[in-house]
Amino acid sequence: xxxxxxxxxxxxxxxxxxxxxxxxxxxxxxxxxxxxxxxxxxxxxxxxxxxxxxxxxxxxxxxxxxxxxxxxxxxxxxxxxxxxxxxxxxxxxxxxxxxxxxxxxxxxxxxxxxxxxxxxxxxxxxxxxxxxxxxxxxxxxxxxxxxxxxxxxxxxxxxxxxxxxxxxxxxxxxxxxxxxxxxxxxxxxxxxxxxxxxxxxxxxxxxxxxxxxxxxxxxxxxxxxxxxxxxxxxxxxxxxxxxxxxxxxxxxxxxxxxxxxxxxxxxxxxxxxxxxxxxxxxxxxxxxxxxxxxxxxxxxxxxxxxxxxxxxxxxxxxx
Ligand SMILES: Cc1cc2nc3c(=O)[nH]c(=O)nc-3n(C[C@H](O)[C@H](O)[C@H](O)COP(=O)(O)OP(=O)(O)OC[C@H]3O[C@@H](n4cnc5c(N)ncnc54)[C@H](O)[C@@H]3O)c2cc1C
Numbered sequence: 550x551x552x553x554x555x556x557x558x559x560x561x562x563x564x565x566x567x568x569x570x571x572x573x574x575x576x577x578x579x580x581x582x583x584x585x586x587x588x589x590x591x592x593x594x595x596x597x598x599x600x601x602x603x604x605x606x607x608x609x610x611x612x613x614x615x616x617x618x619x620x621x622x623x624x625x626x627x628x629x630x631x632x633x634x635x636x637x638x639x640x641x642x643x644x645x646x647x648x649x650x651x652x653x654x655x656x657x658x659x660x661x662x663x664x665x666x667x668x669x670x671x672x673x674x675x676x677x678x679x680x681x682x683x684x685x686x687x688x689x690x691x692x693x694x695x696x697x698x699x700x701x702x703x704x705x706x707x708x709x710x711x712x713x714x715x716x717x718x719x720x721x722x723x724x725x726x727x728x729x730x731x732x733x734x735x736x737x738x739x740x741x742x743x744x745x746x747x748x749x750x751x752x753x754x755x756x757x758x759x760x761x762x763x764x765x766x767x768x769x770x771x772x773x774x775x776x777x778x779x780x781x782x783x784x785x786x787x788x789x790x791x792x793x794x795x796x797x798x799x800x801x802x803x804x805x806x807x808x809x810x811x812x813x814x815x816x817x818x819x820x821x822x823x824x825x826x827x828x829x830x831x832x833x834x835x836x837x838x839x840x841x842x843x844x845x846x847x848x849x850x851x852x853x854x855x856x857x858x859x860x861x862x863x864x865x866x867x868x
Contacts, residue, residue: 559585560583560658562660563577565589568618570823571621572838572841573841575844585630599693602834635789644658674755683776688832702778703727706803761776795816806828
């Protein structure tokens with residue numbers, strides 16, 4: 550790793566500038582910490598025109614939300630750089646970081662708020678509609694597509710779950726199993742919810758006049774619907790920096806995530822994580838809250854470390 554040049558030494562480096570990272574940076578900046586946010590600029594919900602379910606911001610555009618978040622950092626002197634942190638390693642009492650452009654940084658504490666990537670199932674035409682009429686979560690988009698005919702692509706580990714959830718928003722739901730077997734007890738709940746199942750292999754998404762019109766099956770038929778919930782998506786945490794530091798992970802049926810305590814502290818002392826890199830159900834409001842929690846925990850730890858060192862020095866003790 551290169552040595553930092555100039556003033557590239559920070560109290561806290563926040564890796565990732567989505568809701569989690571910006572929120573951590575805001576409270577750390579307000580705590581008079583020297584903070585840098587490094588952000589690669591690919592927030593998970595960027596494909597959606599609107600962000601739902603964030604109290605007081607329901608319906609705002611994701612881009613405007615993050616732009617407002619960045620503006621709020623300015624008065625507190627928080628720096629934001631576009632870039633990608635490729636590695637971090639312990640360095641004295643803190644960490645040395647490498648950016649993809651060769652920049653070297655140091656930080657006493659880290660917040661990793663790098664989010665996750667949605668790996669869509671390989672269904673022709675799906676990716677092009679992602680965030681429009683191919684959706685991931687009924688809490689985020691169910692209201693907007695309520696009462697419309699909906700298809701759900703089954704997740705292998707939880708085949709019926711998403712279709713059962715979507716039945717809260719629409720009475721016209723078709724679950725596409727595409728080779729996945731239902732789990733025990735699923736059939737009776739699907740019947741109670743009025744959800745149809747289609748077992749045949751899925752070939753692609755049917756689109757007419759820039760509107761989703763159905764799910765194409767391998768035998769040439771098309772099952773009509775106006776929106777598709779892609780429950781079969783694999784969630785891949787952007788955890789390269791955390792893995793490199795040896796942080797402990799945990800497995801879920803939807804993917805693996807970094808283990809944290811109630812403040813967001815990972816198994817690596819000095820490294821906090823917040824947002825979607827810590828779990829699959831972290832919506833924007835959760836991510837923002839988790840960033841705040843991590844920020845306050847870091848500020849308290851830095852303060853106590855510094856005061857202890859000062860008290861030791863005053864008493865003539867060395868650390
Ligand atoms: C299509 C879609 C629509 C959604 N709609 C909603 C909604 O309406 N309401 C809602 O609450 N939730 C919604 N979500 C979920 C929402 O996207 C997440 O809850 C939210 O993005 C999590 O915030 P985060 O800060 O953890 O991660 P992100 O917002 O993904 O931000 C992570 C940031 O870190 C950056 N990054 C990653 N790795 C590095 C690195 N090594 N170095 C530097 N930067 C890095 C990324 O480029 C990105 O900018 C939606 C998700 C999808 C897929």
